[in-house]
Amino acid sequence: MRLEKHIIGYEESGDSKDVFYSINPSGKESNAVSFAKATAEEVNHAAVKATAAFAVYRKLPPARKAAFLEAIATELENCGDELITTCMQETALPRARLEGERARTTGQLRMFAALVAEGSWVDARIETALPDRKPLPKPDLRYINIPLGPVAVFGAGNFPLAFSVAGGDTASALAAGCTVIVKAHPAHPATSALAGKALQRAAQSTGMPDGVFSLLYDSGITTGEQLVTHPLVKAVAFTGSFKGGKAIYDKAVQRPEPIPVFAEMGSTNPVFVLPAAAQQKGAAIAEAYSASVAMGVGQFCTSPGMLLYPQQAADFNGQLSNAFSNITGGVMLAAYMYNAYQAGVQERLALEAVSTLANGKLPQGTDSNVATPVLLTTTSHQFTTQPLLREEVFGPASIAVPVTTREEMLALAASLPGQLTVTVHGTAEELPEWAALIDILEQKAGRVVINGFPTGVEVNSAMVHGGPFPATTNSSSTSVGTAAIYRFVRPVCYQNMPDALLPAALQEGNPLNITRMVNGRRAFTQQ
Numbered sequence: 246m247r248l249e250k251h252i253i254g255y256e257e258s259g260d261s262k263d264v265f266y267s268i269n270p271s272g273k274e275s276n277a278v279s280f281a282k283a284t285a286e287e288v289n290h291a292a293v294k295a296t297a298a299f300a301v302y303r304k305l306p307p308a309r310k311a312a313f314l315e316a317i318a319t320e321l322e323n324c325g326d327e328l329i330t331t332c333m334q335e336t337a338l339p340r341a342r343l344e345g346e347r348a349r350t351t352g353q354l355r356m357f358a359a360l361v362a363e364g365s366w367v368d369a370r371i372e373t374a375l376p377d378r379k380p381l382p383k384p385d386l387r388y389i390n391i392p393l394g395p396v397a398v399f400g401a402g403n404f405p406l407a408f409s410v411a412g413g414d415t416a417s418a419l420a421a422g423c424t425v426i427v428k429a430h431p432a433h434p435a436t437s438a439l440a441g442k443a444l445q446r447a448a449q450s451t452g453m454p455d456g457v458f459s460l461l462y463d464s465g466i467t468t469g470e471q472l473v474t475h476p477l478v479k480a481v482a483f484t485g486s487f488k489g490g491k492a493i494y495d496k497a498v499q500r501p502e503p504i505p506v507f508a509e510m511g512s513t514n515p516v517f518v519l520p521a522a523a524q525q526k527g528a529a530i531a532e533a534y535s536a537s538v539a540m541g542v543g544q545f546c547t548s549p550g551m552l553l554y555p556q557q558a559a560d561f562n563g564q565l566s567n568a569f570s571n572i573t574g575g576v577m578l579a580a581y582m583y584n585a586y587q588a589g590v591q592e593r594l595a596l597e598a599v600s601t602l603a604n605g606k607l608p609q610g611t612d613s614n615v616a617t618p619v620l621l622t623t624t625s626h627q628f629t630t631q632p633l634l635r636e637e638v639f640g641p642a643s644i645a646v647p648v649t650t651r652e653e654m655l656a657l658a659a660s661l662p663g664q665l666t667v668t669v670h671g672t673a674e675e676l677p678e679w680a681a682l683i684d685i686l687e688q689k690a691g692r693v694v695i696n697g698f699p700t701g702v703e704v705n706s707a708m709v710h711g712g713p714f715p716a717t718t719n720s721s722s723t724s725v726g727t728a729a730i731y732r733f734v735r736p737v738c739y740q741n742m743p744d745a746l747l748p749a750a751l752q753e754g755n756p757l758n759i760t761r762m763v764n765g766r767r768a769f770t771q772q
Contacts, residue, residue: 320443329347432582476500491508517686520675691712
């Protein structure tokens with residue numbers, strides 16, 4: 246049995262006898278690797294190192310940070326097949342999915358490298374002095390975003406690469422100039438170890454300060470609590486359950502110095518089908534919806550868990566049932582996720598006026614933790630009066646709610662809590678007639694999808710993966726796309742600062758050659 250140790254900057258640590266193990270969720274075999282649980286001393290050591298490294302890292306030229314991010318991407322690719330096969334053993338996810346996820350991970354690292362190298366993301370703003378202005382002179386004022394400090398990142402269970410050790414939270418925090426301490430997700434620690442070593446190699450090869458990155462292991466919540474409450478940690482990024490995210494947020498705001506928590510906590514991602522669309526494209530919508538629910542065994546943040554459609558579309562109900570009956574379940578990422586899924590479905594079925602509209606299929610074989618897709622149905626009245634029905638069931642479950650009138654659909658939309666996504670299916674002719682629905686939904690979610698499905702999050706400058714509470718703890722942020730960098734910065738204004746002491750992005754000659762706002766207008770130079 247191999248023991249993996251914590252990565253604390255350029256050191257390894259972890260001789261503790263208190264260990265946990267890498268588990269194969271399919272139950273076919275055990276993974277021959279164990280992990281020492283982090284001690285309080287190791288958490289503190291990582292935080293102290295991250296703080297010392299931050300003093301250096303935040304001031305490195307953009308080109309140096311960009312080279313670091315590029316090197317991380319290259320090192321992940323150099324891990325070769327070992328990274329993929331290890332992740333398959335820990336998650337039961339298929340090879341094609343993980344190869345695609347690694348490509349997304351390296352792609353977003355390079356996306357942030359390009360953003361940092363270009364430099365304009367710092368949003369430099371200059372208001373030049375007017376010493377002769379009456380009745381009072383105008384001072385020289387210069388504004389820029391600077392990094393917050395060491396960031397604690399919690400690896401996500403459902404994206405072992407793209408939202409984990411070297412995923413989007415780590416990439417965007419490093420791009421902002423912050424140092425990072427990752428708490429590995431206990432469901433895929435061996436995958437995390439490989440990614441962590443790749444990141445460590447990238448830091449060393451590009452000459453980053455010791456402590457720019459650390460990786461800690463724990464099978465429980467102790468290490469996470471210690472990171473969130475450590476006085477040297479200045480922000481937290483989390484992707485996971487509402488319970489976990491809310492607990493982290495509560496700990497962070499109760500600190501003597503509260504810190505921002507960017508927790509993405511799940512969503513039911515409602516899908517609305519308008520009358521003409523149900524009549525004209527019902528079969529296609531039903532089939533695509535069912536496939537979206539089952540994608541990744543329903544373990545995506547954006548998996549649609551709720552469908553609202555006109556009750557008078559009688560054919561659509563049957564089309565939906567038939568389509569859902571043909572989808573197939575699979576092994577969930579971990580036993581505790583499977584158990585929570587089963588419990589969540591049964592809890593809803595115990596409610597009055599909730600029943601099963603259709604069940605999907607089980608895959609062949611006798612693997613453990615295999616979830617069967619379930620499509621529940623209920624009345625709009627029960628949906629409105631039972632808050633549980635508006636909460637996420639993590640896994641391949643969804644609930645269908647037939648609606649009788651336009652007013653009822655608008656009222657149901659208005660009753661929804663915050664979401665990551667909302668989707669509307671309608672014909673070109675009827676969508677303008679339902680503008681009131683769009684007006685409601687844009688207040689409820691971070692992304693509004695028309696005639697599509699929310700699974701599949703494009704990583705680019707226009708993407709928003711966030712939304713109002715309880716989808717996230719900060720509705721003004723996104724965890725995907727280049728705007729994710731703004732979670733980890735704060736604005737600073739320099740008044741009458743000598744040019745030599747200003748950050749390069751604000752200096753008179755614009756040495757970085759970036760776009761800046763000068764006296765209210767975008768420009769490349771001060772003149």
